[in-house]
Amino acid sequence: MAALLNNQTQQNCLLQSHHSFGRLKSSVNTFISDVFVSKIHAFIEWNDQHWLLRDVSSNGTWVNGQRLAHDQVAQLNVGDVIAFASKSGYAFEVHDVNPPCDCLIPVEHNSVAIELEYFHLLPSKKSHNRVLSYNSQTYSWWQETLDDNLSQSTRAAELNDQECLDIDGLTWQLQINRTIEDTQLLRPNVTSLDELTFFFQTSLDEESTHVVMQNGEEHIDLLTRSHHYLSLCLARQRAKDMQAGVDDSEQGWVYAELLAKDLGFDASHLNIQIYRMRKQFVDALNNSCESSNIIERNAGKLRLASKFFCITKGDKIECDTRQFTHQESNQHVSQYVNH
Structure with a gap:
């Protein structure tokens, strides 16, 4: 999945299909605590082929030391270094430019993010295994518990974007990045x-x-x-x-x-x-x-x-x-x- 590395914190920033950076914590995907960074400073978007960076700030955005013109779009490649507000400001290095995918991201632990398939088993050592399944008609994720009590009915519960799951004492957050176009590709064309x-x-x-x-x-x-x-x-x-x-x-x-x-x-x-x-x-x-x-x-x-x-x-x-x-x-x- 597409990711940037924050050179200050050494933490990965996993990109959503439309990802915003800035100082307005309640309104951006990645918060940057710097008075020179605009409330909404820049966007990175997936256009079905490439990741594109757009600057909408007052103090500018740099890619590999070159400042982007306001509202200019730059295609990102692995190894590119993005800096906000100045050449030496908050810097992120592009580590992965794969298309966006839905995933479970670790919350306050250093585990690797889990890229979700349409039908994904979440094994557990301490509790029941669970399955996450994606409904392409409602564009939503559902959780189903594989209960060892076979006489019980199996029930599925819908999950919301950013909802947290506990797996063996570790917290994971569902991040929905899938684009609608991705969910409508059917092989073969079967409706029933x-x-x-x-x-x-x-x-x-x-x-x-x-x-x-x-x-x-x-x-x-x-x-x-x-x-x-x-x-x-x-x-x-x-x-x-x-x-x-x-x-x-x-x-x-x-x-x-x-x-x-x-x-x-x-x-x-x-x-x-x-x-x-x-x-x-x-x-x-x-x-x-x-x-x-x-x-x-x-x-x-x-x-x-x-x-x-x-x-x-x-x-x-x-x-x-x-x-x-x-x-x-x-x-x-x-x-x-x-x-």
Whole structure:
């Protein structure tokens, strides 16, 4: 993430997408206590390609010893030195010019800031693990606790910008820097889980499970992963309920405690398997269509959210829940998986 080093304090200044410097503490991102620094002295902004510095002060801003003209814009590069009010004034060196990202920044401890992915696990040694997930429809972050009490409902709580979290006795502050343009890039262009079909290919001994996700003509290989067996078990339960004529809202639900026992998992391991499945799905779809909800949870129960899937064991189709069978598509995916 983009950062400046304060040469006076040797502390990092992590840049927000629109970052202000000045003496008006309540109105700037980085406060500079110097009577020669203007209340709002300068801005650094991300323009989707570069970081740009703009001077709006009375006493000037310098980059590498050269004073900027008032309202002049300068593109920043690693190693540039920025000084406010004079050549020898408060100086910051540019250390990183990567695009802005949401992060957790340490509060009164020297830990490294945590760059947040769309779906991010926060492990804890003293308490329950937590997951932070980004909702691209509301442009907001949500916190979910992975409680080892599997009979309890899992609840998510919305987080505000600058809100503080306690992790193992250390305080971290959420800093939202993401631009709206970044959140609207979708791969592929999916708006509903109903647009997707999952193809499960499991070995005869069920020791390995390969999953391919289909969206129209596009096939996304989710590879062979241990957590796919969990989603396979949930898919089988949903298929069983479909065949029995169970209502859609009631299909596929399995008590988490019973599922963990059947798979030989403890609660923590089951939660991590669910997290890995959800994260892989989020990464594959770039957080589109609330993709973290591929595994639904309710009152201590789990189910696979998708209702369109095909399960193949060995070379035999075990079940296919799609309303219409596309033989050519099945053959194509089978060749893709086996390849």
